[in-house]
Amino acid sequence: MVIILCIMFLSVNHKEFNPHNIIISSKTKNNVMVGSDFHRLIFSDEYCSTNGIFINFSLNNITIEKYFNKIKCNFESNSNNNIIISNIKAIEKMILNKFKNLQHLNLSCRIQEQLQNGFIKLYGDDAIRYGRHSNINFLLKISGIWVTNDTNEFGLTFRFFIFNNQH
DSSP: OOOOOOOOOOOGGGGGGGGGGGGEEOOOOOOOSEEEEEEEEEEOOOOOOEEEEEEEEEEEEEEEEEETTTTEEEEEOOOHHHHHHHHHHHHHHHHHHHTTSOOOOOOOHHHHHHHHHEEEEOOOOTOOOOOEEEEEEEEEEEEEEEEEEOOEEEEEEEEEEEOOOOO
16 A cells, blocks of 8 residues: 655735735634744635745755755845845745734844755755755745733744756
């Protein structure tokens, strides 16, 4: 017996992202960060609704390397990558500013921090091919917004995935 697992994500291209399609849920206790709350994000348009926001984008001239228990994707600074990185950083700010209009807290832009340093961190995946790649398709999953109770900071809960690392 052969079992094939097929995972499909409905995603929006980074150029077509619209912050008006985001619904911010009421707060719940954060199970990951002690002393904080979590607000789930829902993407909803006229076609569907999803738990979380899934954004796809491609970068070129990538080097993938093992980095402790994670995977680090270093990307070259070039005009194509810089435009896409600017769009991703703007999306993070749009989402956080939508939430900030409801709260009086300090923004923590963790996606921007990674991207400004020229890399994307991924969690271990045995199927990832290390080395140099001319083009990689990424998926950014934004699950929600975390809010610390003691420092009045907030930011996005997110993860990056590769979805085309063929051999």
